[in-house]
Amino acid sequence: MLAAVKEIGRLRIEQRGLSHLEVLVEDPNSTGNYGKVIAIVLEEVNDDEWNFKGIELEDYDETKIMKYLYRSGAANGADLTPTAKLSGKPEGTFDRKILGWFNILDERGLQISQQDKVFLSQVRKQLDLNANYIKKEILRIRDETPNKIGILVTLKFRQNDQVRYVGDFPIFTTLLMYQVDKKNEKCAAKDKVCSICGAKKDLVIGNLDTYAFYTLDKIGYITGGFRENDAWKNFPVCRECKLALDEGKKYIEKHLTFRFCGIEYNLIPKFIVGAEMIPDEILDIFANTSKLVSLKQEVIDRITTDEDDILYYLKDIKDVIALNFLFLKKINAAERILLLIEDVFPSRLRRIFDAKYKTDEIFASKFTFGSIRSFFSKSDPNKRDYDLDGYFLDVVDRVFKDRPVSYHFLLQFIMKKVRHEFVNDGYFYQAVRDGLMTIYFLQKLGLIEMEEEVMEERVFDGLFKKYGPAFETPLKRGLFLLGALTELLLRKQYKERGAKPFMKNLKSLKMNESDFKGLLPKVQNKLEEYNAFDKGKRILAREAANYILLAQDKWQMPVDELNFYFAAGMNMVDEVAKIIYPDEKPEEIQIQE
Template identity: 30%
Template sequence: MLNALYEIGKLWIEKEDLDKINVLLDASKLAKRTKSVLVVELKEDKGNLEYAGVVERDYDSDDNPKYLYRGGSSRGTDITPSCLITELDKTLPNKFFKWFSNHESEDDFFKQINACLIENQDIITKDIGEKFELVSEKVNVLLTIGFISIDGDLKFIGDYEAFRNVLISSATIKYYKKGSNKVKGDGVCFLCDEQKEVYGLVSNSIGFSFSTPDKPGNVPGLLVKDQWKQLPICGDCALYLEAGKKFVEKYLSFSEFGLTYYVIPNFLVNPRQGFDEIYKYLSREDEYLTYRADLVSREDKLAGIVDKLGNILEFKFLFYQSSNNAFDILAYVESVLPSWMREIYDNQLSISRLEFFNEENMKKVLGKDKEGDFVTISNLSNKFATVTNYNWYLSFLRDFFSSYSRTYYLGIVTDVMSEKKLDYGFLLTHFMNKIRENWRQGYGISVPVLKSFALILFFNNLDLLKGEKIMKINLEDSEELKSDSSIIDDFLDAPDKKAVFLLGDLTRKLTYKQYKELGSSPFINKLWGLSLDKNKIIKLYPMVFSKLREYDSAYPVLEENISANLMHAENNWKLSRDEISYYFVLGYTLAYAVNDKKEKDKENGEGE
């Protein structure tokens, strides 16, 4: 991973001719929500500084070198006096004013500024407060300081060498200093393979901790100062790593459905040409990226890269969580080829376009007032990110696994990226846990059933389920195979599966008939909370049959099919409790969506 970041950083610096200052700035933190900058202006007058007021400016990323913003300790000051305002009563004394009191002994200019700020601290605090109150709570505000020259020109801290030196010194000291220990020495750099002064805390300082120098047992010779021997990196290469991480943060950092992750390209051949292609694509305006109807969100940039490039590179996925200055790596997936990413995207797109999930069927399953296909409908109720034809599997998975264990959710995602097999029984258990929970609480089960079925089709078509495929067809073999009936026929490849599915269908017809006549469906209380097994299925069929007759209803073809499949499956049941329950709720949900041309019932069912 470090080699890939190093390569990207080096190519990016060359491409944009970046200097050290640009690389060391925390531009990504400002880019997220910063819209406003408050500037404390001091006026130069005959060698003295006078307070001139607080001015609000619109934030422009092109001005970052002027502000020299780089975050520091959450409990102390930032690297420079420029800081993001969180709470005024904390930010002003602990970050802004304190920065100058901490640094006044380092430079006469800093001392002069500090004296002016102390003299006018009350009025400055009042003026900042008044300006800050007028800014929307939903945006970040950057606080900085500016200087009006005798000629009337406004300069910022980035225009002064003293401030730039502080940034460079403070930012790079983290490469080798830990407390009172200086972790550096003379050796061969891990990245450029040259003999020079090397540092031992570079990866830690940019957020990728592969060692713990606080614990002597983890370092050579039990001496913290010898930590550099484990991963020696020189100053020049450290800068390339910083640039590589910032490139990924700017262009390839994603947050969707509870996951935050970086996608790190690793070029297999001709790195410069590969980087040029990626850079050309990523550096375009976001609006231009909507050239395809399916690319509707920032996250779909990755789909665009896969479209553009063949297997001249591989992707590394780094999943993480961060808070304040902590950065924890949760999972890391290496060597994901664009061809595999293309399969993941294409299969999601193909499945979302099946008849099961089109608008016509959604009206039958979810209600006549529903508009759009299932992905569109799912997006309307999603609070975490935009659901598209390229990322719906992440959204659907989160619904089933996030409340039980984030580890399970992340584990399945990384297994998919790594092309590892998934346990079908494990998936069904969690699907049914969610479905039963909805059933107990009186919520509808149609949505989780449809989401789970979409996921099964998705994993099956990627050949990610352990054992034999659930379905023996490829959804893209022909247009004919995209019909509901052919997929269901292939999905129900054994008599026990067919019997349970069809009984679910018949039961749904009964509960709908009850609701139509009584205004309620009391029979749902006889379904054992959807925890079904072979014996309960055998008991349930005559109960449904008998109750339908009370309403003068009959579905002879359907009933005959159930009877025949129950008889064929009598001595050959292979389904687990969760499988039986799942096939039942699938039939119950799709009762009015699946068009069985063989059904010649006298009474046609209708959807909810």
């Protein structure tokens, strides 16, 4: 994965002719959240003498990225320049990030000119003398600005008729490079092989900080018994590769970051035959992602629920690239990998989309992974956080890597959702439909195996064959038809009484074998009481009884699966009605439609 990130960064550096400094400098508004800038203004009053002049609020300007010269540092320390993002405690940001940056002047052996030292000392003195006023103004601006708008704090200098920022002074760029080199050399080795490019280099770095999921402050990450001098052996990276990694990550975060049913991921392409051999039209997909996904007038088929889904554009290209899906969770300054799916080829995407199209056709609806996500979001609907992300991502991983999915494991979560919607009079029919679509989709990909038996031809064969192997056993068909018959009774009750008292017999869809065997005569008797046991319902009851009898005794099926097929029949009763009522339909069905 990191080799792929590095390759993207290398291409960017070569295509745009980026300097070392341009790669190091970060865009503080890369997420689009930082729209305002607090400028602490200093003015030159005499030659080489500076005074504090006040605080100004201005809009963030993307053309000034190199002027802001932002480069993040330690979470609890100063950044690498006196430009910082305003944190939860605004006054603390000034003390730690802005004024605290000038503590670099106290380092022994700092080699800068006397003129630069005097300049920085004067700026430091002015900030220190006016610290209370500056912090009050920062706090006031923060309070007056909507919380959703992030704020950047930087220094602004007025010199004669010129306005200059941090990046306009060579001393700030020099000290930025100095701090980066100092950090890199703290854990390094000379004349060693880089683990990414495979070449022997004069210096390799061992404390790579491009991604925050790699760290050297835990025993498990350090080779040789926690000896920091040997830590470089874990992950030696040369300076050129580190620079390319930094640029690659910046590009991916800005242009190749999407959401998969609410979970953010980075899409990292890996060029199998080398980027130079890849056709321009394929490279354009990644280079112009923002342009592609902004074409709202073009209706595309999406497999995720993200409006900016790029996978539709990638499915039809040749297998000259492989895709890595990095699901990364950021917690403050740390990053935790939720899931890494490596080496997914466009041909696999095509198979997934083909299965989606077949599912869409059968159910006359648009299937996405959102249907699966509806079952793997929260273990309790009242919870604030989504605690089933791991289960959902495991299913996603299995779909993309062509690995089997446990049918009974899946059914547990489907039925949990279906029961909740049924008991709370919620979106019961949609939940059942999502479950059926999910199972059909996974069947089409060959990820779920269904039991099949040879049966004689009956009335509803056409309906069952439409949905493939899902209904190829007598018990599943019998439960399905019993569910449809029960739904017709509930509709009749609601039409006559405005309520569905028979629902209490369904035991919140937790019925076992004996419950189902006793349910059919109860439904028939109740329909007789309403004088509604017409020819169509008699056919339905007869077919349900036939399949249940064929299943014989000792049903080898979990309770979740029993109730799912019953609920499926309730959900799809209108398709059943088309068969048993080819001409005139009963009034309760007409009203429902």
